[in-house]
Amino acid sequence: xxxxxxxxxxxxxxxxxxxxxxxxxxxxxxxxxxxxxxxxxxxxxxxxxxxxxxxxxxxxxxxxxxxxxxxxxxxxxxxxxxxxxxxxxxxxxxxxxxxxxxxxxxxxxxxxxxxxxxxxxxxxxxxxxxxxxxxxxxxxxxxxxxxxxxxxxxxxxxxxxxxxxxxxxxxxxxxxxxxxxxxxxxxxxxxxxxxxxxxxxxxxxxxxxxxxxxxxxxxxxxxxxxxx
Amino acid sequence: xxxxxxxxxxxxxxxxxxxxxxxxxxxxxxxxxxxxxxxxxxxxxxxxxxxxxxxxxxxxxxxxxxxxxxxxxxxxxxxxxxxxxxxxxxxxxxxxxxxxxxxxxxxxxxxxxxxxxxxxxxxxxxxxxxxxxxxxxxxxxxxxxxxxxxxxxxxxxxxxxxxxxxx
Numbered sequence: 001x002x003x004x005x006x007x008x009x010x011x012x013x014x015x016x017x018x019x020x021x022x023x024x025x026x027x028x029x030x031x032x033x034x035x036x037x038x039x040x041x042x043x044x045x046x047x048x049x050x051x052x053x054x055x056x057x058x059x060x061x062x063x064x065x066x067x068x069x070x071x072x073x074x075x076x077x078x079x080x081x082x083x084x085x086x087x088x089x090x091x092x093x094x095x096x097x098x099x100x101x102x103x104x105x106x107x108x109x110x111x112x113x114x115x116x117x118x119x120x121x122x123x124x125x126x127x128x129x130x131x132x133x134x135x136x137x138x139x140x141x142x143x144x145x146x147x148x149x150x151x152x153x154x155x156x157x158x159x160x161x162x163x164x165x166x167x168x169x170x171x172x173x174x175x176x177x178x179x180x181x182x183x184x185x186x187x188x189x190x191x192x193x194x195x196x197x198x199x200x201x202x203x204x205x206x207x208x209x210x211x212x213x214x215x216x217x218x219x220x221x222x223x224x225x226x227x228x
Numbered sequence: 229x230x231x232x233x234x235x236x237x238x239x240x241x242x243x244x245x246x247x248x249x250x251x252x253x254x255x256x257x258x259x260x261x262x263x264x265x266x267x268x269x270x271x272x273x274x275x276x277x278x279x280x281x282x283x284x285x286x287x288x289x290x291x292x293x294x295x296x297x298x299x300x301x302x303x304x305x306x307x308x309x310x311x312x313x314x315x316x317x318x319x320x321x322x323x324x325x326x327x328x329x330x331x332x333x334x335x336x337x338x339x340x341x342x343x344x345x346x347x348x349x350x351x352x353x354x355x356x357x358x359x360x361x362x363x364x365x366x367x368x369x370x371x372x373x374x375x376x377x378x379x380x381x382x383x384x385x386x387x388x389x390x391x392x393x394x395x
Contacts (some may be wrong), residue, residue, distance in 0.1 A: 018246055
């Protein structure tokens with residue numbers, strides 16, 4: 001095994017993913033107080049779906065982290081990577097989904113649908129990562145830019161009218177507590193770091209029958225594979 | 229560095245980071261001072277300034293409760309010292325106590341401070357035996373006083389209640 005891969009698997013990936021899990025759980029309120037929010041059960045389940053997407057698209061090969069052909073210490077570090085990835089994914093999904101009320105329900109439905117769609121599409125590794133990034137970024141924009149602006153404590157009369165109207169129409173179900181701007185910056189940095197960590201995961205070796213890989217390899221690849 | 233050593237270092241760092249995150253989940257600190265104070269307390273290194281605490285006690289005994297609380301909050305910003313938190317709760321009790329009615333808001337804050345005191349106290353209770361000025365020297369007695377003060381029932385209309393004394 002290459003020394004670089006050992007460093008990546010044993011140090012860089014677990015530390016980066018656990019750091020992401022930690023920072024993704026932090027929120028700063030508008031009163032400058034800290035809130036530590038562990039990922040809820042819904043986020044843990046969604047994270048499993050995200051891990052399935054990563055395995056199906058080939059971005060993550062669990063057999064290169066844990067398996068019968070590896071020694072106990074190697075399996076231990078591999079297992080830590082998998083657990084840290086699950087934890088970080090859950091924390092990141094909890095980060096980009098609103099915490100309460102109707103926005104939370106809408107966010108859960110939307111993220112579940114998008115992850116299921118990505119899983120079903122099987123568009124290859126790059127397409128799956130793009131889809132995951134767009135899903136997370138969309139959640140981030142809705143929660144930390146749109147909703148926070150709508151519920152900004154210093155908003156004007158127009159803003160108050162809109163939020164009152166939304167709460168009235170939904171019989172009080174539309175709730176949102178804005179965080180301090182620092183939370184948004186931390187969340188954005190965490191999101192970027194999470195995708196950096198995803199790009200470092202051990203990938204599965206390309207399968208010659210994968211249509212997108214064949215298309216990318218060109219006609220010469222088909223000839224080498226002995227096909228017309 | 230040998231690959232096995234790299235793996236051991238990686239596992240140790242990951243375990244420390246995971247333990248820190250779980251500790252944050254469990255303790256849910258509200259300020260950075262609570263994070264650092266909590267870590268120092270876990271390592272057995274957390275101390276409050278005794279001279280400043282004595283100064284706070286002087287304010288407390290002269291019924292200058294707001295000044296006393298400012299001192300207590302300053303010397304125990306991490307809210308990890310059970311005795312300081314107990315005196316903080318007591319200051320809310322004494323300030324909120326009234327012969328005819330109690331200040332519910334102050335009593336509620338007193339209960340919150342008492343919760344914090346018990347949460348960090350060994351065995352989950354605080355006993356201040358060396359202060360004869362306190363009528364309720366244990367966290368249980370103070371809790372009963374605060375809860376009785378917050379409860380609204382028929383005994384509130386008993387005129388003999390005006391004869392009760394502040395502890």
